[in-house]
Amino acid sequence: MPSSIRLKRISDRIKEDLSELLLKGVQDPRLTGVQVTDVRVDRELTFADVFVSAVEGQVRKKEVLSGLEHASGFLRSQLAANIELRTFPRLRFHWDPTPERADHIERLLASLRHEAASAPQAEKQEDDETEDSAGNE
Known part of the structure; x- marks a missing residue:
């Protein structure tokens, strides 16, 4: 199991790279204006809980979460290509x-x-x- 410092570094890296991907690499109009507010990786590196919000707020909650779920495979593969881990955690999206x-x-x-x-x-x-x-x- 990785140390808490390593988990924090992994979480921060996922947050940075995912924010950049959402800004530049995703074409889905449901995901415009989405911000990653936090990422928490569990100790086994099985799941990464990604907390997001949007400029319009609660109005777009369902739309944004469904867009992220739809793009989760693409996002995970792009992140795994940029971040070197033996196995990359599955992304779970939550509204912040x-x-x-x-x-x-x-x-x-x-x-x-x-x-x-x-x-x-x-x-x-x-x-x-x-x-x-x-x-x-």
Whole structure:
């Protein structure tokens, strides 16, 4: 069994090469805009779990995963030609919701910042109105 450092290097290499393949070597229109977010290889080098996401997010999840499953034989053979391993792991594709979650959190933080920035102005206007009404009496 390979060491954890070797497994990490193999995973990183698969991620890099697969990202490049998806960018330049695949003609399937279902796979445009697909990003490889992570690759995890098991200790026996039997499977490589590939986590992907797309620019459009959840809308294309089924389409992207079916395209990847359809191209998995081609992708595996191309990767095996570039990465020297005795046996190359089978690719299993999974959807990674992390980018969509991060985008959602960013939007929430931006709205909180906007509310916080507008709150002092509203308080100042209320204070000015209170002072004006107190001065007029």
